[in-house]
Amino acid sequence: MAHRGGSGSTAGGIDSTVVSxxxxxxxxxxxxVLQDVLRRPGPDTADAAEHLRRAILEGKWRG
Incomplete structure (x- = not known):
């Protein structure tokens, strides 16, 4: 495993900066991805889409 540096986010207990x-x-x-998020039902869909949209526009998207 290699640590890619930076402070990674965790999703489901997995550190995104640690990659095999x-x-x-x-x-x-x-x-x-934004279209997929917007198609999902749920109370947080609009917030998640806005967060993703901002990351895309600010050039901070890492996908």
Whole structure:
């Protein structure tokens, strides 16, 4: 395992900055992800979409 530096976010207890050397990071189109988020039902959909939209516009998207 390699630590990629920075303070990673955790999702489900997995630190996003710790990546196996065997696995290449998956890259996804941020606009497709935003569309997927907007199609999901739920009380936090609008907030999640706005957070993602801001990250895309500010150039902070890492997908």
């Amino acid at each position: 050397d065997d696995v290449l990071p998956v890259r996804v189109d941020p606009i497709i």
